[in-house]
Amino acid sequence: MCKVIIVGGGAAGMLAGIAAAQQGAKVIIFEKMPNIGRKLLITGKGRCNITNDCTTQELIKQLPGNGRFLYGAFSQFSNIDMVELLESHGLKTKVERGGRVFPVSDRAMDVVDKLREIFNLAGGKILTKKTVQEILVLDGKAIGVRCTDKSSELADAVVLATGGASYPGTGSTGDGYHMAEALGHTIVPLKPSLVPLECEMDYISTLQGLSLRNVTASIVYKNEVLGHEFGEMLFTHFGVSGPIILSLSKVVAQAKKDGKYPLDLFIDLKPALSLEKLDARVQRDFALYSRKKLANGLKDLLPSSLIPVIIDAACLQQDQDINQITKEQRKKFVETIKNFSVPIVGTRPLSEAIVTAGGVSTKEINPKTLESKLVKALFLAGEVIDVDGFTGGYNLQAAFSSGFAAGTAAATISKNEV
Numbered sequence: 001m002c003k004v005i006i007v008g009g010g011a012a013g014m015l016a017g018i019a020a021a022q023q024g025a026k027v028i029i030f031e032k033m034p035n036i037g038r039k040l041l042i043t044g045k046g047r048c049n050i051t052n053d054c055t056t057q058e059l060i061k062q063l064p065g066n067g068r069f070l071y072g073a074f075s076q077f078s079n080i081d082m083v084e085l086l087e088s089h090g091l092k093t094k095v096e097r098g099g100r101v102f103p104v105s106d107r108a109m110d111v112v113d114k115l116r117e118i119f120n121l122a123g124g125k126i127l128t129k130k131t132v133q134e135i136l137v138l139d140g141k142a143i144g145v146r147c148t149d150k151s152s153e154l155a156d157a158v159v160l161a162t163g164g165a166s167y168p169g170t171g172s173t174g175d176g177y178h179m180a181e182a183l184g185h186t187i188v189p190l191k192p193s194l195v196p197l198e199c200e201m202d203y204i205s206t207l208q209g210l211s212l213r214n215v216t217a218s219i220v221y222k223n224e225v226l227g228h229e230f231g232e233m234l235f236t237h238f239g240v241s242g243p244i245i246l247s248l249s250k251v252v253a254q255a256k257k258d259g260k261y262p263l264d265l266f267i268d269l270k271p272a273l274s275l276e277k278l279d280a281r282v283q284r285d286f287a288l289y290s291r292k293k294l295a296n297g298l299k300d301l302l303p304s305s306l307i308p309v310i311i312d313a314a315c316l317q318q319d320q321d322i323n324q325i326t327k328e329q330r331k332k333f334v335e336t337i338k339n340f341s342v343p344i345v346g347t348r349p350l351s352e353a354i355v356t357a358g359g360v361s362t363k364e365i366n367p368k369t370l371e372s373k374l375v376k377a378l379f380l381a382g383e384v385i386d387v388d389g390f391t392g393g394y395n396l397q398a399a400f401s402s403g404f405a406a407g408t409a410a411a412t413i414s415k416n417e418v
């Protein structure tokens with residue numbers, strides 16, 4: 001029986017293992033952590049946004065970092081196939097806003113358990129606390145792996161699915177890049193993608209924990225709007241995060257690379273209202289609370305922690321009598337709500353990114369089989385490859401599809417060669 005070794009028991013490694021084992025190969029997953037799927041457990045805030053209910057074209061579009069490279073993998077194993085795999089083994093899923101697919105239980109743990117169960121059912125074996133250090137190669141062909149404990153294991157094919165270099169506590173410490181580079185592969189420089197943004201304004205700490213829904217955020221360099229998103233964001237102790245900020249972080253990283261700095265984040269706190277409509281709304285509130293101080297008359301309009309910050313940004317005073325506010329002052333206040341500016345000083349480091357951009361160059365990998373073009377019987381899958389996308393389940397689907405395609409091809413190639 002042919003033998004396939006999978007390095008890494010994450011999203012890509014599990015699917016590679018399932019595919020190869022279902023093809024009848026003897027499969028062993030080598031996982032450095034005490035358990036598989038550590039990163040999967042923290043996905044989707046512990047709920048695991050498994051995939052997205054969209055077309056293949058849309059999947060590719062939402063993976064701006066080389067998504068097209070995965071066309072062949074998506075054709076072999078799509079988002080529909082992923083949902084079908086889980087559902088057919090009893091894990092119910094649901095579709096939420098923006099096509100995001102989650103387990104009905106809202107527990108990422110259930111996804112990890114189900115993948116382990118499917119893999120075990122197919123006859124696969126998992127070795128935990130086994131850190132692979134080197135891919136063994138003979139005559140240009142992968143023949144096995146050597147671990148840090150000096151043990152080695154031979155195989156007919158090896159799948160490298162070690163993930164990226166973010167959230168290293170989950171086991172994704174970038175080992176795969178070194179192993180691939182040692183075999184001659186080009187590593188496209190690593191960059192944080194989907195990462196929170198830093199700003200140094202004093203008021204940031206007072207806003208920590210504030211979550212804003214249905215706002216518009218734009219990244220602006222001088223007068224040029226570089227990116228624009230609508231949705232949810234969050235203030236943290238260092239700056240801003242949340243879905244729309246993570247999406248905009250790609251634009252910030254690129255701007256930094258292009259020397260476009262400093263940048264501003266403009267937040268429209270009331271995008272559903274035009275300036276005129278918001279002004280009318282503010283006038284109504286000011287009439288209602290005309291006897292109050294400004295800071296006490298805005299609770300219907302703004303979250304309480306934001307009130308002093310917006311008053312300050314509009315050059316007004318918190319203890320100003322509302323009935324003393326001039327038309328010009330009100331106009332400036334309304335404009336501030338529509339265009340609240342937060343200066344951005346940079347992105348958080350790679351270790352805090354949701355995804356690593358860069359990685360093993362797609363030019364050196366066969367897009368159909370995910371086999372290395374440099375080393376026979378070596379396959380690559382998941383985030384270790386230079387592919388990355390937006391939030392919404394696209395990155396996991398990229399890992400699942402590339403894993404499945406790599407596992408299928410690994411089992412086939414070794415069978416042919418035995």
Ligand SMILES: Cc1cc2nc3c(=O)[nH]c(=O)nc-3n(C[C@H](O)[C@H](O)[C@H](O)COP(=O)(O)OP(=O)(O)OC[C@H]3O[C@@H](n4cnc5c(N)ncnc54)[C@H](O)[C@@H]3O)c2cc1C
Nearest residue numbers: 008010011012032043044049132162163171382383393396
């Ligand atoms: C906080 C957070 C939330 C996220 N939420 C989502 C989401 O909801 N939806 C989505 O689509 N994407 C999400 N992502 C991105 C997604 O988790 C990754 O893109 C995906 O897990 C990549 O899969 P992978 O198998 O390539 O790598 P990983 O899932 O990182 O798996 C790699 C595995 O390889 C193991 N490994 C590494 N080196 C070695 C070695 N030398 N020997 C043996 N084993 C090794 C690691 O321990 C790890 O288990 C999120 C990421 C983060 C950080």
